[in-house]
Amino acid sequence: MLLDYRQRSCPVPVSIRGLVPEMPYNSPRYTHGIHFYPAKLIPQIPSLFLDELSLPESATVMDPFCGSGTVLLEAVLRGHRAIGSDSNPLARLISQAKTTAISEMRISTATSQLPGMFRRGRRESWPDVVNIKYWFSARIAQRLAMIRAVIEKVQDADIQRVLWVSLSQAARKLSKCDLRVTVPVRLAPDRYPKGHILRAKAEERTRWLRSVDPLDYFLEIFQENLSLIASLRSSPDKLGSLVSLYDDSCSQTPNSIHKQDDSSVDLIITSPPYAGAQKYVRASSLGLGWTGLCQSSQLRSLEDKNVGREHYPKCSLEDRPEIGIPDIDSFIVQVAARSVTRAKILNTYFIEMEKVIAQCKRVLAKGGSMVLVAGPNQVSGLSCDTPSMLLKLAKRAGLQPIMELVDEIRSRGLMTRRNKTASTIVCEHIYLLKHAD
Numbered sequence: 001m002l003l004d005y006r007q008r009s010c011p012v013p014v015s016i017r018g019l020v021p022e023m024p025y026n027s028p029r030y031t032h033g034i035h036f037y038p039a040k041l042i043p044q045i046p047s048l049f050l051d052e053l054s055l056p057e058s059a060t061v062m063d064p065f066c067g068s069g070t071v072l073l074e075a076v077l078r079g080h081r082a083i084g085s086d087s088n089p090l091a092r093l094i095s096q097a098k099t100t101a102i103s104e105m106r107i108s109t110a111t112s113q114l115p116g117m118f119r120r121g122r123r124e125s126w127p128d129v130v131n132i133k134y135w136f137s138a139r140i141a142q143r144l145a146m147i148r149a150v151i152e153k154v155q156d157a158d159i160q161r162v163l164w165v166s167l168s169q170a171a172r173k174l175s176k177c178d179l180r181v182t183v184p185v186r187l188a189p190d191r192y193p194k195g196h197i198l199r200a201k202a203e204e205r206t207r208w209l210r211s212v213d214p215l216d217y218f219l220e221i222f223q224e225n226l227s228l229i230a231s232l233r234s235s236p237d238k239l240g241s242l243v244s245l246y247d248d249s250c251s252q253t254p255n256s257i258h259k260q261d262d263s264s265v266d267l268i269i270t271s272p273p274y275a276g277a278q279k280y281v282r283a284s285s286l287g288l289g290w291t292g293l294c295q296s297s298q299l300r301s302l303e304d305k306n307v308g309r310e311h312y313p314k315c316s317l318e319d320r321p322e323i324g325i326p327d328i329d330s331f332i333v334q335v336a337a338r339s340v341t342r343a344k345i346l347n348t349y350f351i352e353m354e355k356v357i358a359q360c361k362r363v364l365a366k367g368g369s370m371v372l373v374a375g376p377n378q379v380s381g382l383s384c385d386t387p388s389m390l391l392k393l394a395k396r397a398g399l400q401p402i403m404e405l406v407d408e409i410r411s412r413g414l415m416t417r418r419n420k421t422a423s424t425i426v427c428e429h430i431y432l433l434k435h436a437d
Contacts, residue, residue: 011406020044031098031228037068038182038283041271046074059266069095076242085246085257087305089293090284101232124149129289130296135175143214166222168287260363271373273308275349320347338380361397370433387429403432
């Protein structure tokens with residue numbers, strides 16, 4: 001592919017899934033199947049580059065937008081040290097759970113003892129979950145609250161983490177949300193005409209919600225997750241100790257990736273968020289509440305920590321410093337003619353992405369590589385070539401592209417209320433960049 005790129009001087013079309021046939025699309029590999037997460041990076045991408053690039057033994061691999069830990073898991077499975085960063089505490093919880101091996105004895109103990117503990121649970125007060133009465137029936141909310149109270153008493157931290165992840169999974173499935181949509185949208189069978197297949201499916205799920213035993217369903221999810229965790233026992237020893245997680249990507253907090261030493265990372269693989277296109281916190285809001293990671297009153301401030309965030313005071317909308325790259329600045333001007341709010345979001349996004357890329361360049365060892373994955377999208381009805389714009393920022397930071405791949409992906413609508421103007425992502429550009437200094 002490198003040779004093809006040099007000869008063509010244009011993106012090389014590929015099928016990443018076809019290049020990694022040992023990892024079928026719908027076949028779970030180790031713990032990748034733990035918990036839903038929006039816009040997950042497919043594991044074939046990190047798998048391909050981790051295997052094909054010449055990395056030193058026990059290399060350090062980083063993902064500054066780690067989400068639910070796809071890159072981290074693939075790295076530690078190969079014995080590398082993994083560093084991840086994400087502002088979403090639920091994402092960090094999932095990442096830690098899926099990269100921590102648990103002994104057979106501890107899993108056996110949990111499997112035998114926990115069902116009895118839950119059966120003995122008593123009536124508990126409901127946690128601070130956003131619009132809990134809107135999303136959950138009283139019967140289901142009460143059972144989930146009982147499960148939550150028992151989880152809080154579990155002493156084994158690794159088992160408890162899997163329990164929290166399982167509770168978050170169960171809460172989403174047991175809510176009145178339409179599961180076809182990644183952000184919470186109320187399930188509404190009457191939205192579709194009589195006889196429509198989607199109406200039939202929605203009515204079937206509504207009946208299931210009335211009859212399902214929440215405890216039995218939770219325990220089923222927990223057992224499935226434990227079986228996935230058990231598959232990690234054949235992986236390198238001390239798997240979880242190879243992972244370090246930070247709480248954000250761009251702000252100067254004590255736990256941020258800014259604390260990482262210069263030239264300390266051998267490979268970076270990441271898929272940044274889109275500007276205002278993926279509402280990760282909103283998509284995680286129910287899980288965040290049930291796990292106690294974020295109260296409903298704190299969701300807005302958590303959203304504001306995200307690169308690509310959407311909320312700005314009206315008085316700041318016209319404050320859009322130039323990026324200094326003509327293609328980016330001119331596009332922002334075009335967007336501003338349609339929406340000053342979207343222009344502000346986009347302007348801030350590229351400013352903050354440049355800071356993240358600068359940090360990536362700083363921590364990357366000389367001769368190290370960065371794999372950057374991004375897809376074109378639409379902003380206010382205008383086609384936004386996000387990949388090429390991020391590439392220009394990377395070049396300005398001192399990272400040199402040595403290969404560009406284009407992979408067609410299954411179209412997925414961006415999860416916003418502006419779906420008609422956000423369009424779908426139909427391909428991803430994968431850049432291989434080198435620290436050339």
